[in-house]
Amino acid sequence: MKKLISLLFIFGLLLSCDPNHTEIDKGQLDPNAMITIRPAEGVKLRSIVPNLTALQIVQNAVNIKWQSHWSNNLYYETPKDIARTFLESQKDYEIPALKMLGIDVITSEGEYYRDLTYAFNVVITDVNNDTIAYVPDEVIDTARPLIETAFEDGNYAEVYRLFDEAFTFIPAE
Numbered sequence: 695m696k697k698l699i700s701l702l703f704i705f706g707l708l709l710s711c712d713p714n715h716t717e718i719d720k721g722q723l724d725p726n727a728m729i730t731i732r733p734a735e736g737v738k739l740r741s742i743v744p745n746l747t748a749l750q751i752v753q754n755a756v757n758i759k760w761q762s763h764w765s766n767n768l769y770y771e772t773p774k775d776i777a778r779t780f781l782e783s784q785k786d787y788e789i790p791a792l793k794m795l796g797i798d799v800i801t802s803e804g805e806y807y808r809d810l811t812y813a814f815n816v817v818i819t820d821v822n823n824d825t826i827a828y829v830p831d832e833v834i835d836t837a838r839p840l841i842e843t844a845f846e847d848g849n850y851a852e853v854y855r856l857f858d859e860a861f862t863f864i865p866a867e
Contacts, residue, residue, distance in 0.1 A: 721851030723804050727796030731758070731818075731829065732789060734862035745865035751827045752790040754820045755780050760813035760829075767807050776809055792818070796857055799841065806845050811838045818863060827863040837861060 733748035746754070757777050765774035784793040798810045816829035837860035844852035 718849070719851055720847070720849040721854065723800070723802075723850055724854065725797060725802035727800075727854050727857060728784075729794040729796055729798065729810075729857040729861060730786070730789070730859070731792040731794065731861045731863055732859075733791070734830075734833075734864050737864060745867060746826055747865075748863075749787065749790045751818060751863065751865060752785050752787060752792055754826055755785065755792055755818050756821050757819045757823075758792070758794065758816065758829075759819060760810070760816040762809050762813045764808040764812045767805070767809065773814075776813070792863070796854070799857070800845065800850075800853065806842070810834075811841055817866070825866045827865050829861060829863050833860070833862055 733751070737748050757779050759775065759777040761773040761775055763770055763773055765776060778794060778798070780792055786793060794810075797807070799807055801807055811834065813829075813834050814831045816831075816834065817825045818827040818829075820826050837856060840860065841853055841856050844850075844856065
């Protein structure tokens with residue numbers, strides 16, 4: 695009798711499973727995640743053109759600078775000037791692309807950090823502090839709600855996918 699009840703219980707469990715239901719892997723918080731800033735579609739990667747190529751931009755990049763009403767995750771009426779330096783380890787010559795620390799958007803404690811995702815006038819500068827490329831405001835404005843939605847859903851896999859694909863730069867003219 696006990697075996698029959700056990701079999702019926704197991705059978706009931708199997709019937710209650712939805713074969714069309716698949717669990718989405720939302721990933722986990724990764725304090726070591728990087729944000730990839732790639733050349734925009736149409737930017738020459740390695741050929742010689744009047745503007746710098748994507749590879750030359752990566753080779754010559756020293757800083758990324760932007761303005762934001764958010765600084766240290768506090769809102770200010772007057773925009774603040776913010777900058778980060780690119781280390782050699784943050785330059786990917788194969789793609790070519792520049793890398794920023796993911797903690798500029800999601801802290802190692804899992805807090806959403808608005809300084810970059812609310813940025814505007816984002817420029818990449820060289821050793822002379824000359825602008826060699828920029829990230830169009832539309833790129834940031836498009837990425838922001840996607841990142842915020844994924845973050846609010848706890849979908850770190852999507853956040854990190856966006857970190858890898860959403861940000862692009864264009865050579866300065």
